Amino acid sequence: MTPGHLLRPDETDDIDLDATYLVAHHIIQNFAYAQDAKLIGERVYDDPASYSYSYTKLAPADVVTPETAREQLAPFLARATLD
Template structure:
């Protein structure tokens, strides 16, 4: 017997984006903002939106500014069973810089649950990013890697972004599902370069100001 569930859980309905779309996550954050009324929550969502757009656009040096982030943020990022602990401005900035300089900042969600509360924003999503084959670790996959190709890496993650009472980012706690990883070699026409991603995200970033009504 088949049971149809009525739910708003995106990971139950799996209404996935048909293609890789770097604008999908920020557009969903804009939708959350449009339905958020409490001033603190609105300020947090505005911060989260601008942070996400800066990161996806490769503007790594604009994320840890005083308007967005506390002086000494703290991150815990779990990835395939390993936990990366980043403590302080220098560690976190180096992380963002490495992501941009390795050209691995081209990321997107395919389905997402978003929520905001006084402590911050929680995101659960089917997350994917485009990775140059040369940067894929051979021990991660069970196929021969083409170093000249790009691969779509897809998995499920939960993120908890925490904020101060005046809506400054304190840090991130990111947990992945190690059993959810999948890999697909991309055709050249499917590859989204960091430059193209930045171009596609530019209109959203232009309107993602902290004083957005």
């Protein structure tokens, strides 16, 4: 999700600067685990050549803000333990 005003100027011909857009691209994440299933490493690869520069405008109700995520995840995080 990217706010319209953060898109590059040469990509904003039909972009609403006050809206939020979904940008699709290729990303690969590799996670390494120890024998006891504990996460010991992560590598993230982003393919900038895959950015399509065609954006999907999101309805305001579909935009997830940090505040919305915090509120929706709070019940799950409250139950989480680090045993």
